[in-house]
Amino acid sequence: MTEKFTVYLVDDDPGVLKALSRLLRGSGHDVKEYSSPRVFLEEHDVALPGCAVLDVSMPGLDGLEIQRVRTVGDYHRPVVFVTGKGDIPTSVRAMKAGAIDFLTKPVKDRELFDAVSRAEARDVESRRLHSELESMQAKVGTLTPREREVLIHVVAGRLNKQIAGDLGTVEKTIKVHRSRMMEKLGIRTVADLVRMAEKLRLTK
Incomplete structure (x- = not known):
């Protein structure tokens, strides 16, 4: 069952909330x-679908500080900021950090x-990209150490003969490792x- 998209409202002003x-x-x-x-x-559980609508100025911990700790792995919780001040430098910092928008009250x-x-x-x-990366990482995790070495050499543009020389083996063996590696990765x-x-930052 797909989790519902939730809007998380965070504001210390009860009336605005x-x-x-x-x-x-x-x-x-x-x-x-x-x-x-x-x-x-x-x-807050960042694994659940949703976005955060945050007040910028709150006592103890402001919206920009929350924005910095809302990340898990490669996933970033989308954030919309609201402010009563219309502070331009703050809005620029928020947008550079990945905020969806910066809205002024009311x-x-x-x-x-x-x-x-x-x-x-x-x-x-x-979430789609995060799921795609996790799937790729799982497939890479099935490779043997030698197959992973061959992968790195192949993406670096090395030919089978060159890889064989680098790894101290014969070209025929590299072809086998390469074929199995490609098959495991689909x-x-x-x-x-x-x-x-x-995407997985596996390049040299």
């Missing part, structure tokens, strides 16, 4: 509210809906192998 929650629930979104950023971090309904919509699209794509062409190696 209530208003944004009512607005998003009224448009059909699943919402979880947090008045404390620390409680949010303690309870937040306009359409701006919030559009930002959450973009966050959901990014969340879906990020890859047919060197171009696809290079693309996979780049």
